[in-house]
Amino acid sequence: MMQESGTETKSNGSAIQNGASGGNHLLECSLREVRSNGETPSVEIGAADLAHLQQQQALQVARQLLLQQQQQQQQQQQQVSGLKSPKRNEKQPALQVPVSVAMMTPQVITPQQMQQILQQQVLTPQQLQVLLQQQQALMLQQQQLQEFYKKQQEQLQLQLLQQQHAGKQPKEPQQQQVATQQLAFQQQLLQMQQLQQQHLLSLQRQGLLTIQPGQPTLPLQPLAQGMIPTELQQLWKEVTGSHTAEEAASNNHSSLDLSTTCVSSSAPSKTSLIINPHASTNGQLSVHTPKRESLSHEEHSHSHPLYGHGVCKWPGCEAVCEDFQSFLKHLNSEHALDDRSTAQCRVQMQVVQQLELQLAKDKERLQAMMTHLHVKSTEPKAAPQPLNLVSSVTLSKTASEASPQSLPHTPTTPTAPITPVTQGPSVITTTSMHNVGPIRRRYSDKYNVPISSADIAQNQEFYKNAEVRPPFTYASLIRQAILESPEKQLTLNEIYNWFTRMFAYFRRNAATWKNAVRHNLSLHKCFVRVENVKGAVWTVDELEFQKRRPQKISGNPSLIKNIQTSHTYCTPLNAALQASMAENSIPLYTTASMGNPTLGNLATVMREELNGAMEHTNSNGSDSSPGRSPMQAMHPVHVKEEPLDPDENEGPLSLVTTANHSPDFDHDRDYEDEPVNEDIE
DNA sequence: GGATTTATAAACATCC
DNA sequence: CGGATGTTTATAAATC
Numbered sequence: 001m002m003q004e005s006g007t008e009t010k011s012n013g014s015a016i017q018n019g020a021s022g023g024n025h026l027l028e029c030s031l032r033e034v035r036s037n038g039e040t041p042s043v044e045i046g047a048a049d050l051a052h053l054q055q056q057q058a059l060q061v062a063r064q065l066l067l068q069q070q071q072q073q074q075q076q077q078q079q080v081s082g083l084k085s086p087k088r089n090e091k092q093p094a095l096q097v098p099v100s101v102a103m104m105t106p107q108v109i110t111p112q113q114m115q116q117i118l119q120q121q122v123l124t125p126q127q128l129q130v131l132l133q134q135q136q137a138l139m140l141q142q143q144q145l146q147e148f149y150k151k152q153q154e155q156l157q158l159q160l161l162q163q164q165h166a167g168k169q170p171k172e173p174q175q176q177q178v179a180t181q182q183l184a185f186q187q188q189l190l191q192m193q194q195l196q197q198q199h200l201l202s203l204q205r206q207g208l209l210t211i212q213p214g215q216p217t218l219p220l221q222p223l224a225q226g227m228i229p230t231e232l233q234q235l236w237k238e239v240t241g242s243h244t245a246e247e248a249a250s251n252n253h254s255s256l257d258l259s260t261t262c263v264s265s266s267a268p269s270k271t272s273l274i275i276n277p278h279a280s281t282n283g284q285l286s287v288h289t290p291k292r293e294s295l296s297h298e299e300h301s302h303s304h305p306l307y308g309h310g311v312c313k314w315p316g317c318e319a320v321c322e323d324f325q326s327f328l329k330h331l332n333s334e335h336a337l338d339d340r341s342t343a344q345c346r347v348q349m350q351v352v353q354q355l356e357l358q359l360a361k362d363k364e365r366l367q368a369m370m371t372h373l374h375v376k377s378t379e380p381k382a383a384p385q386p387l388n389l390v391s392s393v394t395l396s397k398t399a400s401e402a403s404p405q406s407l408p409h410t411p412t413t414p415t416a417p418i419t420p421v422t423q424g425p426s427v428i429t430t431t432s433m434h435n436v437g438p439i440r441r442r443y444s445d446k447y448n449v450p451i452s453s454a455d456i457a458q459n460q461e462f463y464k465n466a467e468v469r470p471p472f473t474y475a476s477l478i479r480q481a482i483l484e485s486p487e488k489q490l491t492l493n494e495i496y497n498w499f500t501r502m503f504a505y506f507r508r509n510a511a512t513w514k515n516a517v518r519h520n521l522s523l524h525k526c527f528v529r530v531e532n533v534k535g536a537v538w539t540v541d542e543l544e545f546q547k548r549r550p551q552k553i554s555g556n557p558s559l560i561k562n563i564q565t566s567h568t569y570c571t572p573l574n575a576a577l578q579a580s581m582a583e584n585s586i587p588l589y590t591t592a593s594m595g596n597p598t599l600g601n602l603a604t605v606m607r608e609e610l611n612g613a614m615e616h617t618n619s620n621g622s623d624s625s626p627g628r629s630p631m632q633a634m635h636p637v638h639v640k641e642e643p644l645d646p647d648e649n650e651g652p653l654s655l656v657t658t659a660n661h662s663p664d665f666d667h668d669r670d671y672e673d674e675p676v677n678e679d680i681e
Numbered sequence: 682g683g684a685t686t687t688a689t690a691a692a693c694a695t696c697c
Numbered sequence: 698c699g700g701a702t703g704t705t706t707a708t709a710a711a712t713c
Contacts, residue, residue: 473687492702516688522704523687529703536702 306331363462467504474513474520475545477503478527482540489530489537492518 306312307327312319314335321327335341463470470477481498482490490498496514499506506513521527526544530537 475687512689515690518701518703519689519705520687521702 306335360462367461463503463505464501465504467507469505470503474516475524475526478517478520478538479540479545482527482538487537489532489539491535491537492521495521495538 304324304327306314307321307324310320310322312321312327312330312334314331317334319330319334321330462468472480477499478495481495481502482488484498485494495517496510499513499517500510521529521538524544526541526547528539528541530539
């Protein structure tokens, strides 16, 4: 309506003439480099090497875990479909690119196939569905683990480089950090194992699983690995219950032609959608993926993932095979392509997915831990406490919505067939759904507290590679981009670049999000355009940014009310949560959440929230609580999780504290001569 | 159900 | 003219 005159209100009230915005190239180096290099110029080789060794050990373990799971899964795939079309292209040494294999496997079995399986199996569809849903999340988790492993390797190399360069001088913090990371990593792995145990437990609780006492569960290996077969073992017992357990395998005559079934009965049942959303949106992809059969028996004759210690490791089998030959025979006879194997394979896939989901979250936590420790050791005065606290609330809340799009709903269709580019590992299955154009997802950052540098930094590695939509608003991201810049100002194009650099998600649909960026820049008063010598740059008016959603929070009654209501909302789960937390600190899938494909994460979310709340009640100000893990990137659940932090009641804290973030902006109000303050704020 | 916030789309203006 | 950059409006969705 007032097109012409609108400009004056906002733009260039006064130009801060800092002509050279040249420092922006610093942005080009990854934050990780910045962080690790920044104040640690040198390394003591001996000690660092030690830590480095330890870290490598941890990596080794993780790698084995990955390989085993992946190979197991892959092998099953081969059983299911590979037998029919035994063309293989031995791709990569599994170590190098383990991810790609895992990426493809979920597409091997189409939802339709699964549907058939479901119809023929013994378990009720509901039961199976629940199981599958859980396992899907596990698969995601595995992917994340792989990703994480790669990152660890990168970090390792980086550190090695640093050591070589900076070489001589003794360097305490660095070594400390390495050791810390390694420790944290190991803890993460341990935690994964616990989680898996919990998963099993929960299955038992659901009655979906019955562990007979006499039944040998696979010896739990030091890491999470052992859990899955155990769990599956039980699953198989259920799945194959009517087939007289182990012996039904004689029906080699597969009734399912997995390699050809595709579109026939594509009525996308709920399960099919959930199981393989990618395939359900684009059926072809699920069919033509012949490359997966990279495993030849010869290749893995020595260490067949399904064979170990003279026992068939097919989930739920445990048949004794003296030598590898007999194992192969057993494999071909007992685990041929049939309904049962297919179902088992599918379940295994789901298990892995679930693991991967969990991993993603734990990875975030780990990063948060590392970041926290690092920041503290190097920057003791910055008082990041309140800042992190606030933003973590925001993030964990918003994050919980980031991935629902990746899971159940949003039956949207990809605007373009997913380009298999995805150089970032392992994301295809998770992300293939958000490549969708116009998903309007509201990232309920209702508190809309600005994300802190730490928040993004902690997860940036994830978002850099995973095409997961970041759970931040455009405004928050823009602000973050600008604040990260040395001059605290960026041109539009530089903002674009930041987006694409930091988030894989923004490497596509450029027109859309760029428009959104511009829109946000113009719309929000907190973004101030400053005329520059060489053009215009955008800066952030921090105060305006804080003012954006003022009365909502700032300790007013409504907030408290919200918290309380959310408490009651969660109440049904609280009992179970606390009970389980007492033992293992990990919540489970309660009956209420069983139907939800994302229950695992729900549980975790809840635990996080609860932990956070409890922590804060217990420890005020003690720095010994890094556990307030800022963000779980992949909470697919749509929970109305309000921050249970009692601290929130003290309201203003959350808003005000961030203001100290950049004192530079105090003078920004200079050119805030517009008649702003009265209209909305 | 209305208000608010955010995302998306699009029209339009301006500048280079 | 065309693209980049801004501004504005409209609409939908989510949330409060």
